[in-house]
Amino acid sequence: DAGVTQSPTHLIKTRGQQVTLRCSPKSGHDTVSWYQQALGQGPQFIFQYYEEEERQRGNFPDRFSGHQFPNYSSELNVNALLLGDSALYLCASSSAHIARGYGYTFGSGTRLTVV
Amino acid sequence: AQSVSQHNHHVILSEAASLELGCNYSYGGTVNLFWYVQYPGQHLQLLLKYFSGDPLVKGIKGFEAEFIKSKFSFNLRKPSVQWSDTAEYFCAVNAPGFNDMRFGAGTRLTVKP
Numbered sequence: 001d002a003g004v005t006q007s008p009t010h011l012i013k014t015r016g017q018q019v020t021l022r023c024s025p026k027s028g029h030d031t032v033s034w035y036q037q038a039l040g041q042g043p044q045f046i047f048q049y050y051e052e053e054e055r056q057r058g059n060f061p062d063r064f065s066g067h068q069f070p071n072y073s074s075e076l077n078v079n080a081l082l083l084g085d086s087a088l089y090l091c092a093s094s095s096a097h098i099a100r101g102y103g104y105t106f107g108s109g110t111r112l113t114v115v
Numbered sequence: 116a117q118s119v120s121q122h123n124h125h126v127i128l129s130e131a132a133s134l135e136l137g138c139n140y141s142y143g144g145t146v147n148l149f150w151y152v153q154y155p156g157q158h159l160q161l162l163l164k165y166f167s168g169d170p171l172v173k174g175i176k177g178f179e180a181e182f183i184k185s186k187f188s189f190n191l192r193k194p195s196v197q198w199s200d201t202a203e204y205f206c207a208v209n210a211p212g213f214n215d216m217r218f219g220a221g222t223r224l225t226v227k228p
Contacts, residue, residue: 004158033215042119042205042218043159056214090159092216103149104216106159 003027004107006091012113013081019112021076025093026105031055032074033104034066035090043090049074050096078112086114119208121219129227134193136222138206141187147209148189149216150180154202162204165189176200198228 003026013019025032031050035043045058049068068074072093078085088111092104122137140146150162163174170182180191189206206219 031214035218040221042121042220045215045217048215050214058215092159103161103164104159105161106151108158 003105004091004093006089006107006110008110009108010111010113012115015081015083015114017081018077018079019081021078021089021091021110021112023074023076023091023093023107025072025074025091029093029095029105030072031094031096032068032072033092033094034074034076035092036060037088037090037109039087046076081114083114086112088112119206119217119219121204121206121222123222124220125223125225127225127227128196130198131195132226134191134196134200134224136191136204136206136224138189138191138219139187140189140206140208140210142208142210142217144210148180148182149207149209150174150178150189150191151205151207151218152202153205153221159205162191196224196226198226200224201226 005024007022033048034046037043046060047057048055052068063079065077088109090109091107094104118141120139147166149164151159152162153159162178163172165172165182173179178193182189203221205221207216209216
């Protein structure tokens with residue numbers, strides 16, 4: 001059990017469509033980060049949410065947006081899907097003390113395939 | 116550019132062989148360093164982490180890593196690998212000024228029985 005729950009586990013979408021991925025953080029964690037992991041690559045940071053606001057953003061276009069709810073759960077939205085958006089999307093939760101090196105807890109991910 | 120580099124893309128070893136996976140980073144200042152493992156079909160799991168103190172860090176499953184500040188390196192080691200160590204290994208850095216972690220491209224380890 002990862003402690004971080006992501007849904008759905010797999011998703012197939014058509015180019016141009018929109019998708020919403022969901023994440024429930026580990027109990028006690030208040031910060032959610034989203035990563036994109038393309039096949040054969042390391043996870044690439046998309047953005048991080050804390051206190052319902054985007055705290056930091058990686059090098060991803062505005063088509064990628066997110067939200068954090070009062071219960072700390074989070075959504076990742078991707079608009080106007082491109083074939084290149086096909087990847088494993090990982091959610092990671094942590095406490096606000098990440099800067100002290102406590103590390104993340106990762107979910108199992110959502111495998112998005114864009115056709 | 117700031118980055119995390121893992122030098123080996125794919126490593127193949129026989130059981131009982133020793134393992135060393137390289138990781139270098141280019142961030143300045145005080146960094147926090149991590150090694151994660153991803154077994155086939157499973158989520159990323161923390162192997163070990165370093166944020167201060169003894170530069171030789173011991174993690175789970177017999178893994179250890181050494182932080183060498185002068186070389187900007189954090190190499191992962193294991194004296195004797197097992198078939199069950201077959202997995203993808205990722206080095207990650209939490210750098211000053213960043214709330215996130217930056218990952219290397221990963222090293223795929225295959226251990227032959």
